[in-house]
Amino acid sequence: MTIKLHCFGESGNAYKAALALDLSGLDWEPVFVDFFNGETRTTEYRTEINPMGEAPVMVDGDLKITQSGAIQQYVTDRTGKHGGAGDAKYEVLRWVLWDNHKLSSMAGMTRFLMNFLPEEKRPTEVIPFLQGRLKTAYQVLDGHLKGRDWIVGDGPTNADFSCCGYLFYPEPFGFDRADWPEIDRWLSNVQALDGWKHPYDLMPGNPSDRA
Amino acid sequence: MTIKLHCFGESGNAYKAALALDLSGLDWEPVFVDFFNGETRTTEYRTEINPMGEAPVMVDGDLKITQSGAIQQYVTDRTGKHGGAGDAKYEVLRWVLWDNHKLSSMAGMTRFLMNFLPEEKRPTEVIPFLQGRLKTAYQVLDGHLKGRDWIVGDGPTNADFSCCGYLFYPEPFGFDRADWPEIDRWLSNVQALDGWKHPYDLMPGNPSDRA
Known part of the structure; x- marks a missing residue:
């Protein structure tokens, strides 16, 4: 199943999770969060996606994880990559x-x-x-x-x-x-990492959309 | 071997680590960091204890860990306590x-x-x-x-x-x-947790020392 990451280009916190997902080779796709039009403040987002009203949110089947560092840890646990060996x-x-x-x-x-x-x-x-x-x-x-x-x-x-x-x-x-x-x-x-992308290329949404 | 925690009473970040150590039943002792007299800015502290100049720092034999959340994770890995089960x-x-x-x-x-x-x-x-x-x-x-x-x-x-x-x-x-x-x-x-202590009782140093 494809992992979904609720995110938007301007969010550096979302970028941290997106980069970890992308460079680990997991099958994932971004779901655009229209932060600048108030999506994270809507009742629907707070109920369905994240009561904290934050992005990113990762959804993998029934599992939902927020906070980029927790998502990174999940990616490491799934792939064995990027978490550091031993101590x-x-x-x-x-x-x-x-x-x-x-x-x-x-x-x-x-x-x-x-x-x-x-x-x-x-x-x-x-x-x-x-x-x-x-x-x-x-x-x-x-x-x-x-x-x-x-x-x-x-x-x-x-x-x-x-x-x-x-x-x-x-x-x-x-x-x-x-x-x-x-x-x-x-x-x-x-x-220089193989597959690296700039945040505005890795995730949907950037300031020029609102220009 | 007794775990050492470099800490001081006024630091809520140190308290997070001290509380995790104490309530997990590990053998530990505080080492007073004289933050308000500039100890964390000294060359000795930056060289011997923590180049970031922060407290807390946990030392367990050859292993040194800083950042309260990383110390908490270490305590959990050692004791199996307080880390959450499964997902x-x-x-x-x-x-x-x-x-x-x-x-x-x-x-x-x-x-x-x-x-x-x-x-x-x-x-x-x-x-x-x-x-x-x-x-x-x-x-x-x-x-x-x-x-x-x-x-x-x-x-x-x-x-x-x-x-x-x-x-x-x-x-x-x-x-x-x-x-x-x-x-x-x-x-x-x-x-109400068994063994809970206030930060000023759990760690050395508090504002009245400087009054």
Whole structure:
């Protein structure tokens, strides 16, 4: 049975799950979530898909999983791929959690505030505060990647698929690859993976649809 | 060998790991991290304990794990406890990730800004912004707990130990149990667990040490 992923192109959190599904070779298809027209706030979505009102949501037969990191773990359990071997699995999980805690959560929020909110609604003090937190996160990641091609071990894992979630997007949120040479090199490694796709190519929906 | 947890009482993230260790019956002991005197920024801590400069850090012989959710997973793997049975493990992981993404990350930051920063340094626009995000998180958790004693299944799991991380602290950050009856009832269930301890009783260090 084909796995369905409820997702949309602008969501870096959805991208983390879509990338894990795609690069693991599982049979899956995206189901477009019309987030910007309020679909995740509808009663139908909250009842049928996800009471938290979030995307992504993965449906595989009777099993429904939300949160990109949980979907990644399911993909790893199904395929044996990208989860880290032995105790390295705790390192992978650590970086997935770190990303949720310190990187993607802040990057997604900052990008939303700077690009998807009307200019007059942007909280002008909040954006630089979040960018300050993000700078610390970029420093940690860039420092860790010195001398490494991948975040954990010798090949791509969910740690990479998680931390890169928001870093390929063109909309400005204060991240410039040129400022972070190790992150830049590592992102090029991710892009060079066989079958890699940009979020706007991997999932339906992107800002030009609303232009 | 006794597991060591580098931690301090004020850290809700450390509490999540300490609570999981303690309630699982493993032999562990806390190692005090003098966060408020800058220990996590020292070269020694960054070199010997954690390059990310975070707490908690668990050390079990040669194995070192950071991020509370990864430590919880290790405890579950060691003891078979609190991880959810079968596919429920994805539900547990989902809530641990959700907590890191939406609840503890925001609550920890807001509590820090409101209580541990000098008043003149508090970013006045940021605090209400974060409290607005937190309110959405409380709504999701309160709604989920209607008709349930525990977040996943019929007993306590890492989902509970994660989401409660910051909710027992006395310092104000905009959370009042009286406003959220389902969260209040669930927190009482956690407090009623055999061996439960308040963060300031479970780990060394609390604000009165610095008064």
